Amino acid sequence: MGVTTATHEFKSSIPAPRMYKALLEDSPTLFPKIMPQYKSKVVQGDGGVGSILETCFPDEGNQVKIVKHKVEAQDPANYYAKYTVIEGSPLSDNIESVVNERKIEPAGDGCVVKATDHYHTKGGAADKAMIDAIGKQTTTVYKLVQDYLLANPGACCA
Template sequence: MGVTTYNQEFTTTVAPARMFKAFILDSHNLMPKLMPQSIKSIEFIEGDGGVGSIKKTTFHEGTLFLVGSHFKYLKHKIDALDAENCSCKYSLIEGDVLGDKLESISYEVKFESTDGGSVCKMTSHYHTKGDFELKEEDIKDGKDKAMGMYKIVEEYLLANPNVYCEAKCAC
């Protein structure tokens, strides 16, 4: 088994705490509402959202998930969660998105403050089966999907400035 690592960054004018709450902490409620044509449901099948929890995302049959791929479901396990610092680690542990070449994918996500917004720094570790070597073009579709989901959440938060905003939040 080999491991291939890729980094990507997304910037936004939305505060890090709001992005973290929407994109990470409440994604199981928000994503099916924002993408009902693609996501049928997201539910915790183990745990309540804390470390060790397993979340299953089910896609509508016959629909394309954002850009171009037919998937039925996937499962993520939450490996680490630090809401105070807007960071988490989770792993894609099961689902047809892994195909026959990937064992799992682990992600590290951190939202950091910038002048007038935040930057999301994401590191993805692709754990391959056997001696398969993953190239960046092999994961372009997944990176495009991540960016598409990020933009959908960003647009929703910009259109709804009081959503996921607490009194202490610099909204």
């Protein structure tokens, strides 16, 4: 078994507390407002640690179509979250599991969203093209969230 790690960064003009709330606390209710074609729901739990969330990304061209993930850690004070993909299209014959870490760091008046994904493979290396496509899809979602927050200054305020 091997591990392939990919890191993607997104610089935003949104302050870290607000971006954390939008991306890592309110996503099941916020994402469908921003992207009506996306469906997100809490399948088990209250959305906190131990909960299982399901998100569907039905757009044609998306590498990931559906994903269920378990929330492993949430640290709002440090703008950090960790979750494990337990079911869905990122998993394949070669990918056994994916552990996602999100760290949002304050940067001036805005923030930097750091996404680190650990692809645990059953054999060889993970497909780089797939990892790049997932990274692009992830940063596209961050951009859409940022645009929504800029247009809706009262949304996701702590």
